[in-house]
Amino acid sequence: MSENLIGYIDDQGNILDTQSAGENCTATPIEYDNSEQALEIIRHSTAHLMAQAISELYPNSQFFVGPVVDEGFYYDFRVDEQIGENDLKAIEKKMKELIKKKYKIEKYEITKEEALAKFANDDLKQAVLSRIPDETISVYKQGDFEDLCRGPHVPALRFLHNFKLTRVAGAYLGGDEKAEMLTRIYGVAFADKESLKAYITMMEEAKKRDHRKIGAEMELFMFNEESGAGLPFWMPQGAKLRYKLEQILHKAHLVREYEPVRGPEILKADLWRTSGHYACYGENMYLTEIDEQEYGIKPMNCLGHIQIFKQTQKSYRDLPLRYYEYGVVHRHEKSGVLHGLLRVREFTQDDAHIFCTPEQIAPEVLEVVEFVDSVMKLFGFEYTMEIATKPEKAIGEDAVWETATQGLIDALDGNNLPYSIDEGGGAFYGPKIDIKITDAIGRKWQCGTIQVDFNLPERFEVEYVDEDNTRKQPVMIHRAILGSFERFIGILTEHYAGEFPLFLAPTQVIFVPISDSHADYAYALKKRLRLEGLDSEVFDKNDSLNKRIRTAEKQRVPYVVIVGDEEVQGNSVAIRNRRTREQYNLTQDEFMVELNKQLQEGKI
């Protein structure tokens, strides 16, 4: 038996640890390394080691569950003391002491009845047992520490070296918001020191491109304690960036035959009652009163678009009719979930509602999927699609839901587009396809969404006149491509680490005149760029040339352009590559051609 053997993988892909497999196992061995299976075993055992350390440091602690997750492991437990980030070091130290005791990890099996009796005075273990259907329960033991566990584990503590406890958090027992909150500690573990180090470095790099940090540095956006949480302010640089994104997307909508519309920010509460928002979404809505009438600030834009559709009589010839709006919405998000621009209380959706016939659903959904794809491609984003089905709180008949859900499935299946299913994750008025972008540190954020809705048209008696002169109800497709400008720009910022492509960059060119006498030339260039719709700045402050070049380089602008006697005489520019520090000269006209070429790259 190899020194490095920590388990086996059987025909079904299940991991067997050495304790379960016995001496003469013929399944494929798992060696101690960074393979997916090995890491699962190592991390699970590290979680147990942590629990053992905690139980020694805090004798009253009781343990719930300690699974392996994507990035590492965690353990949930109850403890009398408050545990903060500063206590993690002490726990790590204790873990290392325990490793030195060279405990073997042993496994034995008991019946469920015996287990219930064994842990009779531990209500958390009772809770764990109640979730296990099996009649035979396995227990793992290392030193004096025993824990209910399915495994798999490494054979002995000596395999556990390269770990780090990363954060302490609260977590509801069983994930239920109404249940008791336990303490959770997260950690990571690898087979070797280098991988652990690489992981820590990666997290530090991710921190450097955090949109909140870059947003402050580049003066893109801000929040302010006096104004309230989750309410972003767009500073000039951020507003310029956002405006460019809005313009690109505006043109893309027009090309695809969308019509711009705009609805009011607040609508009478009765309208929200008709729609079902009041009952199903009310806890997220801000309500107000005007002249003794209740009003609701819109959390979604659909009602406005429905009113506009209904204002004039529609024919089947008008369908599909696509209304779009950069709609500002307000939602009462819980204070604890706010997160930079990625989760706010006021945001602007790139929202559209497509009114169409049932037959038009599939082609329209496909068209939107294509739209999404072209936008994601423009920015180089990876994304996944998820079909979300009927949630608990919902309006409308089951049959209607089934038809709508099937419509979405057909549209994706028919075109071999990959997706997963999110059971019960739909909007209260219809099923949806969610488009999730993977960000710089691997988190997934919902951005785009496509929702089929038979319910609101019915509730608001939305109608069109069909070919046979009868009145029919259209289907509504709610959709957003970016999701919201706030979230999307947050993700974009991290994606590009603030170095936006020319067609998005808030400042696209910085001119550095060599001395005062070249400032006029620089300002003339700035004016010329302005007329082409390009934003530039002139760095002519009373600082040394070196200092101004340094400052300009650090601005994350696409172009730093130096102008001095040579350039003024030759009507040219000296362009500096901020990465290689190399420089090349172009005439003004050549430069304009180059800039316009790069602007065109922002077309979709």
Add this chain to the structure above:
RNA sequence: GCCCAUAUGGCUCAGGGGUAGAGCACUUCCUUGGUAAGGAAGAGGUCGUGAGUUCAAGUCUCACUAUGGGCUCCA
């Protein structure tokens, strides 16, 4: 909303019961320089807000607000 943590000039941070400090940024002056920090002077903070303990609180305690890491929920 819940658990844990944090809050000191515009930014990044030091200080740790006896009434505040650095670097960068900012202002003014000198310097007009061909590719990543030229020099000098200056201004700027009731240490998040409100209570409490104390002879004395930026420092200790509590509440609130905001922020961060999670849970739950979502674009």
